[in-house]
Amino acid sequence: MRGAVIHAPGDIRFESLDDPKILHPTDAIIRTAVTCVCGSDLWPYRGAEPTEDAHPMGHEYVGFVEEVGSEVTAVQPGQFVVGSFATSDNTCANCRNGFQSNCLRREFMSTCQADYVRIPNAQGTLVATDEVPGEELWPGLLAVSDVMGTGWWAADAAEVGPGSTAVVVGDGAVGLCAVIAAKEMGAERIIAMSRHESRQKLAREFGATDIVTERGDEGVERIKELTGGIGADSVLECVGTAQAMAQALHSARPGGNVGFVGVPHEVAIEGQELFFSHVGLRGGPAPVRRYLPDLIARVLDGRIDPGKVFDLTLPLERVADGYKAMDERTAIKALLKP
Amino acid sequence: MRGAVIHAPGDIRFESLDDPKILHPTDAIIRTAVTCVCGSDLWPYRGAEPTEDAHPMGHEYVGFVEEVGSEVTAVQPGQFVVGSFATSDNTCANCRNGFQSNCLRREFMSTCQADYVRIPNAQGTLVATDEVPGEELWPGLLAVSDVMGTGWWAADAAEVGPGSTAVVVGDGAVGLCAVIAAKEMGAERIIAMSRHESRQKLAREFGATDIVTERGDEGVERIKELTGGIGADSVLECVGTAQAMAQALHSARPGGNVGFVGVPHEVAIEGQELFFSHVGLRGGPAPVRRYLPDLIARVLDGRIDPGKVFDLTLPLERVADGYKAMDERTAIKALLKP
Numbered sequence: 001m002r003g004a005v006i007h008a009p010g011d012i013r014f015e016s017l018d019d020p021k022i023l024h025p026t027d028a029i030i031r032t033a034v035t036c037v038c039g040s041d042l043w044p045y046r047g048a049e050p051t052e053d054a055h056p057m058g059h060e061y062v063g064f065v066e067e068v069g070s071e072v073t074a075v076q077p078g079q080f081v082v083g084s085f086a087t088s089d090n091t092c093a094n095c096r097n098g099f100q101s102n103c104l105r106r107e108f109m110s111t112c113q114a115d116y117v118r119i120p121n122a123q124g125t126l127v128a129t130d131e132v133p134g135e136e137l138w139p140g141l142l143a144v145s146d147v148m149g150t151g152w153w154a155a156d157a158a159e160v161g162p163g164s165t166a167v168v169v170g171d172g173a174v175g176l177c178a179v180i181a182a183k184e185m186g187a188e189r190i191i192a193m194s195r196h197e198s199r200q201k202l203a204r205e206f207g208a209t210d211i212v213t214e215r216g217d218e219g220v221e222r223i224k225e226l227t228g229g230i231g232a233d234s235v236l237e238c239v240g241t242a243q244a245m246a247q248a249l250h251s252a253r254p255g256g257n258v259g260f261v262g263v264p265h266e267v268a269i270e271g272q273e274l275f276f277s278h279v280g281l282r283g284g285p286a287p288v289r290r291y292l293p294d295l296i297a298r299v300l301d302g303r304i305d306p307g308k309v310f311d312l313t314l315p316l317e318r319v320a321d322g323y324k325a326m327d328e329r330t331a332i333k334a335l336l337k338p
Numbered sequence: 339m340r341g342a343v344i345h346a347p348g349d350i351r352f353e354s355l356d357d358p359k360i361l362h363p364t365d366a367i368i369r370t371a372v373t374c375v376c377g378s379d380l381w382p383y384r385g386a387e388p389t390e391d392a393h394p395m396g397h398e399y400v401g402f403v404e405e406v407g408s409e410v411t412a413v414q415p416g417q418f419v420v421g422s423f424a425t426s427d428n429t430c431a432n433c434r435n436g437f438q439s440n441c442l443r444r445e446f447m448s449t450c451q452a453d454y455v456r457i458p459n460a461q462g463t464l465v466a467t468d469e470v471p472g473e474e475l476w477p478g479l480l481a482v483s484d485v486m487g488t489g490w491w492a493a494d495a496a497e498v499g500p501g502s503t504a505v506v507v508g509d510g511a512v513g514l515c516a517v518i519a520a521k522e523m524g525a526e527r528i529i530a531m532s533r534h535e536s537r538q539k540l541a542r543e544f545g546a547t548d549i550v551t552e553r554g555d556e557g558v559e560r561i562k563e564l565t566g567g568i569g570a571d572s573v574l575e576c577v578g579t580a581q582a583m584a585q586a587l588h589s590a591r592p593g594g595n596v597g598f599v600g601v602p603h604e605v606a607i608e609g610q611e612l613f614f615s616h617v618g619l620r621g622g623p624a625p626v627r628r629y630l631p632d633l634i635a636r637v638l639d640g641r642i643d644p645g646k647v648f649d650l651t652l653p654l655e656r657v658a659d660g661y662k663a664m665d666e667r668t669a670i671k672a673l674l675k676p
Contacts, residue, residue: 264612268608
């Protein structure tokens with residue numbers, strides 16, 4: 001088969017690779033239906049994370065089951081499946097508590113920009129659809145495997161509720177999906193912080209009621225103006241920088257909540273400031289598996305269409321162009337078709 | 339009247355002071371029934387906070403209404419009242435959201451170790467009992483005005499629920515009251531971290547099922563052993579030091595919650611560590627006013643007896659001895675009788 005391999009920052013190659021094999025009785029092999037490039041793939045691409053040895057890339061996937069290990073009974077060859085970027089047995093204490101992305105047997109996916117993929121912990125990770133969905137639904141289901149699941153988690157962690165006001169910090173694919181989530185959870189006012197016209201447009205389409213283009217203290221000031229002077233009930237931090245976190249914490253009202261889903265890079269939170277703010281804070285890698293059945297159903301019945309975050313579609317062999325377009329911000333998110 | 343005045347670290351004097359007067363139509367004057375010394379009063383006493391000019395002390399009180407301003411209709415002269423260390427109008431947006439200790443008109447109490455006290459925002463701050471309660475109930479009601487309200491908030495912020503496992507970090511009066519709160523909220527296992535025999539005994543009396551005497555990494559290890567290897571559902575941090583916060587964060591299970599109610603002193607939380615832990619974090623000055631009606635009822639009907647944290651009773655004029663005993667840890671908390 002063939003797949004994407006990073007050799008060094010900026011150097012993504014589409015290469016011949018060994019076909020994946022069942023290594024453990026809990027594995028499954030899937031044939032990729034569609035896959036994509038994630039914002040987090042840009043860290044090694046930009047050299048913000050080191051690449052010591054060349055290695056495959058990709059952690060988002062939907063596909064057809066090719067083969068299952070002897071302990072996998074939940075899915076069968078031929079079925080169309082959606083999984084999470086973090087695999088989970090879905091039986092350990094952390095999984096039972098709903099934090100499957102902290103499964104005691106967790107393995108993060110990392111080889112999905114390829115024709116075939118081995119899925120560890122397949123029994124607890126993969127969710128099959130009743131029928132093979134139409135191709136027009138594949139992008140939405142692919143989004144569910146990471147960015148939509150992560151946006152949902154941001155809204156969940158920020159305790160978005162009916163009638164509430166939510167602020168979304170970050171206008172990448174996750175931030176845009178977070179707008180969808182806030183809307184689905186009943187937020188009446190959804191303020192998207194974005195400076196990019198095409199992303200503002202999609203945010204509005206997804207349910208944003210207000211756009212704030214200012215950043216930093218000015219952005220916070222604008223949020224306060226829009227929220228009766230006290231701040232928002234829920235803030236969904238979908239970036240991971242110190243600036244984004246500060247903006248999020250200062251935009252929440254006393255007693256409000258910040259859900260943070262961008263992996264924090266050099267972020268430290270001052271204890272006394274957090275204390276006097278009364279703001280609740282929760283983040284982490286999204287427990288996508290918890291949300292899969294629900295989110296798959298919402299995509300299949302057309303209630304949400306997170307597939308719209310893919311504004312560039314390429315054949316899988318042009319994966320390097322997908323990285324380039326996202327790095328240069330000419331695309332929000334690149335869909336890859338094997 | 340007379341009251342306590344701090345002149346310098348270690349120098350508390352009981353002095354003649356002007357009687358308090360109604361300054362605003364929203365004020366009330368109360369005659370102190372009982373008051374006490376708080377763990378946080380020890381910061382200036384120990385020089386951990388500066389004392390530039392001599393000033394009165396004390397923020398915990400129950401008493402009899404003497405006089406009310408023209409806008410105060412909720413309480414009448416002669417009534418026995420309980421309030422919070424943070425005054426609130428109970429009508430602003432933050433109050434309506436349940437965060438009265440972040441009231442837009444908040445004033446922190448600071449003159450309560452005295453015969454008479456002026457209560458700002460009296461209408462929204464004071465709660466009167468139906469009848470004057472028996473003197474044996476005054477210590478419990480006094481505890482409600484701060485330490486019991488704060489312990490309750492710790493359990494609430496840590497989302498203690500029926501059947502859960504809770505860890506309490508800190509065995510001061512707040513930590514001990516946090517044990518009561520965890521028990522009332524239905525925690526099945528309550529682990530108190532304490533090295534002091536008398537405090538362990540009271541913790542057990544209040545509902546602690548386990549005592550952990552180890553601290554730091556060893557303490558965390560012991561908590562993990564007691565919680566199936568993953569940590570506790572809820573951790574109530576009632577100290578405020580960096581060590582206590584680290585111990586709290588590391589003792590919570592993935593997806594668990596830390597409620598932190600000790601004012602943080604030189605505490606910074608590392609973003610990526612918090613992220614991968616999945617732990618939710620919320621703290622702040624307790625919104626005691628939110629809990630007052632409920633906690634007063636629990637004390638009056640004998641369901642809880644937080645007054646037991648007072649293991650030293652002194653006449654108000656011996657207030658300096660109360661500070662000394664608490665500073666030397668020969669008393670958990672000193673009750674003062676005018």
